[in-house]
Amino acid sequence: MNTKKNKLLIYGATGYTGKIIAARAKELNLDFEIAAREEGKTSALAKELNVPFHVFNVEDDKGWQKALADKCVLINAAGPFQFTAKQAMNACLRAGVHYLDISAELETYQLAESLDKEAKSAGIQLISGAGLFVSYDALAVHLSKLVAEPQELKVGFRHYGGFSKGSILSSKNIADLGILVRKNGEIIENPNPQSKVFSFGNEAIECLPTPLGGIVLTYKSIRIPNIEEYFSLKLPTIDMPELTAQNLPDGPSEEERASGRNGLSAEMRGKNGKVVKAYIDAPSGYALTPLSVVAVANRIFNNDFKIGYQSPGSAYGEEILNDIPDLYLYDL
Ligand SMILES: NC(=O)c1ccc[n+]([C@@H]2O[C@H](COP(=O)([O-])OP(=O)(O)OC[C@H]3O[C@@H](n4cnc5c(N)ncnc54)[C@H](OP(=O)(O)O)[C@@H]3O)[C@@H](O)[C@H]2O)c1
Structure with a gap:
């Protein structure tokens, strides 16, 4: 079981949807930090939200390691996900951090599916497509x-x-x-x-x-x-x-x-x-997407998750609609 503090990292937080996700996390008073690849936009958003921030490229293993060290869940909002999902999933597998993204790309769902065994070994829940x-x-x-x-x-x-x-x-x-x-x-x-x-x-x-x-x-x-x-x-x-x-x-x-x-x-x-x-x-x-992905992160904070590759439905059924x-x- 993941015993880390209930802390969330939002990567790609400076994007259009990432910002709305961050605003929803703030509204719910979640403990979260933001990250993205560009210093100026990231520090400005962090100041606005009054949260800590990280700046690193998606390929930067050390950047991921540092940013995920004390986290329980990652929301990857940096799309197109064909360029970010693999790196972010691997970083979560290494760090033992639950992975969520808002991808609409079939290939990243299949990537998550292919990493089922690794996710089980790492004790994490891996969901690509936790938006719509x-x-x-x-x-x-x-x-x-x-x-x-x-x-x-x-x-x-x-x-x-x-x-x-x-x-x-x-x-x-x-x-x-x-x-x-x-x-x-x-x-x-x-x-x-x-x-x-x-x-x-x-x-x-x-x-x-x-x-x-x-x-x-x-x-x-x-x-x-x-x-x-x-x-x-x-x-x-x-x-x-x-x-x-x-x-x-x-x-x-x-x-x-x-x-x-x-x-x-x-x-x-x-x-x-x-x-x-x-x-x-x-x-x-x-x-809808920000409300949905933050609802799933919140479930994980409340110890409601299934390890391995999951879909929103396999992990949460229809009850998540209440959230x-x-x-x-x-x-x-
Ligand atoms: N299915 C759903 O529920 C749903 C709903 C909404 C959005 N989405 C998906 O979410 C994704 C983001 O949408 P958006 O509207 O927020 O787009 P956006 O405004 O273009 O924002 C994209 C974010 O991702 C970052 N990014 C993009 N490529 C990157 C890379 N290679 N490495 C690191 N960071 C990268 C961008 O950083 P920079 O600012 O530095 O470029 C930015 O922070 C899209 O793929 C979209 O299809 C899905």
Whole structure:
């Protein structure tokens, strides 16, 4: 068991989402420190939050060692995660610190999956995708209790509030994988992708087939053999020539985040053909992810974790929904 003090490190805290995560940790009065690779931005944010800070590059083993020495949990908010997750996970394995990130990239989920044995030996919980997937997975776990032998899951995600620079840079990595689904237990490219209408309470929206990550994470949570995912928008990419990392917007303002809602709608079919449906009405994306990942960190502080590779659902089931404010689950 991890006996370290209940102290959190947020790496990539100077990013758009990292800052909101840090603000949530502050709001909950958690004992935390921040870290990022650039001195000026990091020290300015640390001053604003009145917390200690560390400046080091993701490749810097000594930097990790020092920053993680007295920590219980890391939240890695530095994306695209294809460039940071491996280094941060390895640092946590060496230091015996629980690992969380907010990745939306399938490959980092698979990386975490491949490190199961190492995480068990280190006595840590390793979750990649503890942002949006906390409620997504909880919804799937909820439905899995309502049918016998769940066979097929279809999930629609209604996003509100535009995209951050980090999401746009990372989503190219997701879009490049193609339209993946889980079919009979295997991840394959969907041979015939079609849009599908999902109900979000009093609104029905046509969503586009898009791999969101449940094909790895929710499969871990409930072992359902068939999973299809849909998104209310086309994934943003930087294919548009006028957009570069330098001129992308940081992300939606606080007012924009507060002016709309995210929705997750899911239907599940059991072996006998019975279909059950439910949806979640939640704060918009860049508000929901910080609330979710900090809720998981808080669970770990309260000694609620499972060692090894976990998904949000395998570690916390649907009960974690109670820890996320302003979020509602409705059976349809
Ligand atoms: N699924 C979800 O729930 C969800 C929700 C929101 C965001 N996300 C993901 O979270 C990630 C961050 O998004 P964001 O909006 O916060 O982006 P952002 O504003 O661009 O911030 C990215 C942060 O990561 C740091 N960073 C990037 N590459 C790095 C590297 N190679 N080494 C060290 N630090 C690095 C940046 O440092 P500098 O400031 O020094 O560049 C910055 O602190 C994206 O991958 C996004 O897709 C996921």
